[in-house]
Amino acid sequence: MTxxxxxxxxxxxxxxxxxxxxxPAVAARCAYARAGVGAVASQNVTDPRLGPGTLDAxxxxxxxxxxxxxxxxxxxxxxxxxxxxxxxxGQTDIFSGTKTLGIHADCHSHNAAAAGNLLANTTIPDAMVxxxxxxxxxxxxxxxxxxxxxxxxxxxxxxxxxAGLLIVDQQxxxxxxxxxxxxxxxxxxxxxxxxxxxxxxxxxxxTRALNPASAPSYAVPGDQ
Numbered sequence: 278m279t280x281x282x283x284x285x286x287x288x289x290x291x292x293x294x295x296x297x298x299x300x301p302a303v304a305a306r307c308a309y310a311r312a313g314v315g316a317v318a319s320q321n322v323t324d325p326r327l328g329p330g331t332l333d334a335x336x337x338x339x340x341x342x343x344x345x346x347x348x349x350x351x352x353x354x355x356x357x358x359x360x361x362x363x364x365x366x367g368q369t370d371i372f373s374g375t376k377t378l379g380i381h382a383d384c385h386s387h388n389a390a391a392a393g394n395l396l397a398n399t400t401i402p403d404a405m406v407x408x409x410x411x412x413x414x415x416x417x418x419x420x421x422x423x424x425x426x427x428x429x430x431x432x433x434x435x436x437x438x439x440a441g442l443l444i445v446d447q448q449x450x451x452x453x454x455x456x457x458x459x460x461x462x463x464x465x466x467x468x469x470x471x472x473x474x475x476x477x478x479x480x481x482x483x484t485r486a487l488n489p490a491s492a493p494s495y496a497v498p499g500d501q
Contacts, residue, residue: 278378279303280393280433281318282405282423283310283363286416287388291452292316292363293444295420297428297437297465299395302458304441312445314365315341321359321377321394327352335364342370361390379434386410391423397431404430416444417453417472424465440464442472448486452479 281296294316296307303320309328310316314336319327327348334344341364349355349372356374361383363369369390371383383392384402389409391402408426412419420442428437438460444453455475457467485492494500 278395278433278435279307279320279359280391280396280401280405280424280427281307281320281361282389282391282409282420282427283316283318283361283369284389284409284416284420284423285315285363285365285367286419287367289416289446291416291444291446293416293420293442293453294318295424295440295442295468296320297424297433297440299433299435299438301439302456303439304443304454304456305458308441308443310443310445310451311336312447312449315363316443316445317360317362318392319358319360320392321374321381322354322357324352324354324358327358327360331360331362335362340364340366340370341368345370345372359392359394361385361392363388363390389423391427393427393433395434397434401427401430401432415476417442417476420444421465421469421472425469428463428465436461437464440468442468448483450486452483 279298283294341362361371367388369385379395381394382399391405405423405427409423412422441456446452457464
């Protein structure tokens with residue numbers, strides 16, 4: 278039903294995650310990140326409370342492994358949940374409950390972790406983490422490369438319909454929050470296209486928030 282990756286950029290300190298699913302609006306339920314803290318994916322019969330809870334635990338000083346263990350210990354129905362996190366030092370951890378759906382697998386490394394359920398095969402998370410580390414460029418480029426590698430390795434057993442890309446930097450709001458909530462085509466391709474359009478404008482939108490007097494024109498009709 279879902280495969281995702283959480284990651285930290287060691288150079289910029291940014292955190293991000295990318296996710297795709299056969300269900301609609303997957304990023305609305307599964308994608309969580311907080312500047313200076315980390316990134317979390319909560320998936321598989323999703324409990325959206327687990328994402329913010331894990332971020333709160335890491336913000337309080339727990340590493341990814343301890344934070345996930347703490348959240349899982351306090352939650353109900355955890356046998357249905359899948360939870361993955363990366364913390365401020367790049368440590369990662371993954372929990373998959375005993376009732377995780379279908380073929381499920383995970384892979385974690387320093388600065389990146391991937392997991393999925395109802396997968397076509399067990400190689401997908403390995404392919405995603407390998408692609409993330411092999412790719413260059415912005416964190417967004419590497420997350421997209423990871424999702425494309427997961428898809429190429431087989432992806433979900435069924436058709437994908439939604440995807441998302443979330444990145445945080447230094448502000449309280451996301452630097453990047455791109456979503457395809459439903460399509461009958463490829464949602465990963467849709468988010469990748471949105472990223473290529475948004476990436477060269479990303480810093481301009483930050484400037485508009487922090488110092489609008491120095492912000493560039495929108496370059497659209499009516500903006501004189």
